[in-house]
Amino acid sequence: MNLLSIREVSKIYANHKALDSVSIEIPESSVFGLLGPNGAGKTSLIRIINQITGPDGGSILFGGQTLNPSHISAIGYLPEERGLYKKMEVGEQAIYLARLKGLSRADALKKLRYWFEKFEMQSWWRKKVEELSKGMQQKVQFIVTILHEPRLLILDEPFTGFDPINANLIKDELLGLRQKGTTIILSTHRMESVEELCTHIALINKSKKILDGQVKDVRKQFRSNLFEIEYKGTSVGFANALWTGFELVETRTQDDHAFAIVKNLNNSSANDLLRQLLNDVEVISFRERIPTMNDIFIESVQNNKPLEA
Amino acid sequence: MNIILLIIQREYLTRVKKKSFIIMTILGPLLMGGLIAGFAYLSMNQGDSISMIRVVDETGVLAGKLTNSKTVIFTKDTMPIQTARHLFNPNTDYGILYLPANTLQKPDATVLYTEKQPNLTVVGYLESELSKNIENMKLTDAGIQKSTLDSIKTEISLQQKPVDPSGKDKSFSAGVTAGIGFGAGLLIYMFIFMYGIQVMRGVIEEKTSRIVEVIISSVKPFQLMMGKIIGIALVGLTQFLLWIILTMAISGTATSLIVGKDQSKLMEMQQKQMTQSSNIPKETMQPASMDFMKIFEGFNITKILLCFVFYFLGGYLLYSALFAAIGAAVDAETDTQQFMLPITIPLIFAYVVSTIVMTNPESELGYWFSIIPFTSPIVMMVRMPFDPPLIDIAISMVLLVAGFIFTTWIAAKIYRTGILMYGKKPTYKELFRWLFYK
Structure with a gap:
């Protein structure tokens, strides 16, 4: 079931269209990567989901209902441009922000105690925010975002400002939350975290969605049909071994080893290729080159051809 | 709890928990109280030091009639004025009072020689002593009894009352009334x-x-903006309230500490001086203080207070929404100048107009500026003690509420868009466009 259905949402500012009839389905308990170059319209879409601004066209369903203010407490949002009241004490501020999301004071206190203990932050409670380092502030902010146990968590570049250890801590928490059923929208430019965490993605470019679907399907779609082969033998022998259906893209020799990249022209399988080669060369390693999310991102944005998985 | x-x-x-708030709250009344106490202290000090006045009397009759006061003591010198000036000892003597032979005919010829710039109280006392005694001597010369003169003397303090068809006997005094209105207007302006x-x-x-x-x-965003505006209004009310309480407490205790036991004596002395110097019997002094009380009875304190609170809050709400919009439109306080101007101009205008209205409360100018919401909180308060027609107050209040709703609506639109805009300072054209964003 889809937790969030974004249907032909448009947003127009005075001099440009920020979103052009964007439709995205976000399944329950998914980690959904919202990708796109700077200025593509991601933040506009996120703000519409958070009801900070309204769409100029289209509609959004949250759990089957039209999005309305009662959903605010079911959403947790960590904006990219984030901060805290610098002069306020950490604990007091965390309670305040939690209460704005509808928690009672006692509830907020109980939950904060749990998280502050878990992240070993108890000693920060009475400190002013400006006394904390940037990473510490980010941690406080992360806790405040997830404290009210939202059904939908929207994180915009959540890992900036964290060292690798803390970034992993946050990643683990996110995976844990997902397991408990939380749906997570992750907007980031760090493609390695998309590969690590996301089950689904949507790519927005120039106000339009140009790609979406499950990560494994997207990758399949972007298969380059290239095989990297390391072998012993001569390149002439290798070339001779290839029959129709395969094309030698690149070859290079190093000592007694040689490398080749072969493109699959029609839908032959990897086994077909191996079978052809085995008679003439000794295969040392063989693998299909699978595009990284980084490659997919760059290729899609540069070509910007609307594709659907 | 409501968000x-x-x-x-x-x-x-x-x-309220901020150090600067606590410091300002304490410092304000300390300054005010200190000022009040300072006046009390100074006036006491003047009374404390004793001034020795050597009198060189060429008339031969006046010196003996001068009476010492608590602070001024006369000693008669028989030497000529030249010698007296020569022998003047600044350590013991305050000054030399020279009364030439023709003093009775030409009182202006009298001279007070002192080392330093003479104290006004001392000069005042000397002058009243001299004129009183010379007057008495002239009366005697003319064969008039002092009691006869006293009965002839007539002092008039004109009573000022509005024409009130209901027949109620109200009275007012232009000075005090104007002062109260202007003070209230000024307070709103500052707030x-x-x-x-x-x-x-x-x-x-x-x-x-x-x-x-x-x-x-x-x-x-609207909730956040209104929460801030109301929260700060309460801070302001708290501070004013504390200032009033603390100022009264501090000035009260300070004055009584400094003046202390001497207070009663001081008052007694002052009274004695006054009676002595002006020769006015005690009874004629009463009306002055009575007048003052009557002024307050004259106007409806509750009405003025209620109106003050209304215009105080109304004016603040009207403008603070605009201030919030400016804050949202810019990234830093240094960028606010350009947008502050349209807000400050009507406020300063209101202030200037109120100085005019104070002297002429029924003017056309006063009417219009006390109706227009941007100036009415200040100008109407200045008119208030002069009992403006109820219909004027009603129109002004309704328009103020409407104005406040209008500015809040505009401000909320600008605020909503502005708080998420970073970078370039917007132009007025852009601000105008923000009003129509969804």
Whole structure:
């Protein structure tokens, strides 16, 4: 079931269209990567989901209902441009922000105690925010975002400002939350975290969605049909071994080893290729080159051809 | 708990707990109280030091009639004025009072020689002593009894009353009335500026610390803006209240500490001086203080107080929404100048107009500026003690409420868009466009 259905949402500012009839389905308990170059319209879409601004066209369903203010407490949002009241004490501020999301004071206190203990932050409670380092502030902010146990968590570049250890801590928490059923929208430019965490993605470019679907399907779609082969033998022998259906893209020799990249022209399988080669060369390693999310991102944005998985 | 109450609570508590708030709250009354106490202290000090006056009397009759006071003591010198000036000892003597032979005919010829610039109280006492005694001597010369003269003397303090068809006997005094109205107007003017700017700073703080997007994902921008405005209004009311209480307490205790036991003596002395110097019997002094009480009975204190609170809050709400919009439109306080101008101009205008209205409360100018919402909180307060027609007050109040709703509506639109805009300072054209964003 889809937790969030974004249907032909448009947003127009005075001099440009920020979103052009964007439709995205976000399944329950998914980690959904919202990708796109700077200025593509991601933040506009996120703000519409958070009801900070309204769409100029289209509609959004949250759990089957039209999005309305009662959903605010079911959403947790960590904006990219984030901060805290610098002069306020950490604990007091965390309670305040939690209460704005509808928690009672006692509830907020109980939950904060749990998280502050878990992240070993108890000693920060009475400190002013400006006394904390940037990473510490980010941690406080992360806790405040997830404290009210939202059904939908929207994180915009959540890992900036964290060292690798803390970034992993946050990643683990996110995976844990997902397991408990939380749906997570992750907007980031760090493609390695998309590969690590996301089950689904949507790519927005120039106000339009140009790609979406499950990560494994997207990758399949972007298969380059290239095989990297390391072998012993001569390149002439290798070339001779290839029959129709395969094309030698690149070859290079190093000592007694040689490398080749072969493109699959029609839908032959990897086994077909191996079978052809085995008679003439000794295969040392063989693998299909699978595009990284980084490659997919760059290729899609540069070509910007609307594709659907 | 209601979200907006939560915001009000935070805005109020963080400000009231601030060191600067506590310091200002204590410092304000200390300055005011200190000023009041200082006056008391100075006036006491003048009374304390004793001034020795050597009198060189060429008339031969006057010196003996001069009476010493608590602070001025006369000693008669028989030497000529040249010698007296020569022998003057600044350590013991305050000055030399020279009364030439023709003093009775030409009193202006008398001279007081002193080393330093003479004290006004001393000079005043000497002058009253001399004129009183010379007057008495002239009376005797003319064969008039002093008691006859006293009965002839007539003092008039004109009673001022409005023409009131209901026949009620009210009275007013133009000076005090104008003063009260103007003071109230000035207080509103100060309040709007001080706390309006606090609202603006608060918005800029939220914007630059980038917490604003976190918050408006939980609450509506309008709630955040109103919470801030109301919270700060309460801070302002708290501060004024504390100032009034503390000023009264501090000036009260300070005055009594400094003046202490001498107070009763001081008053007694002052009274004696006054009776002595002016020769006015005690009874004629009463009406002055009676007049003062009557003035207050004259106008409806409750009405003025209620109107004050109304215009105080109405004016603040009207302007603080605009201040909030400015804070939202810019990234830093240094960028606010351009947008502050349209807000400050009507306020300063209101202030200038109220100085004119104070002397002429029924003028056309006063009428229009006390009706227009942007100036009415200040100008109407200045008119208030002069009993403006009820219909004027009603129109002005309705328009103020409408004006406040209007500015808040505009401000909320600008605020909503502005708080999420960073970078370039917007132009007026862009601000106007923001009004129509969804």
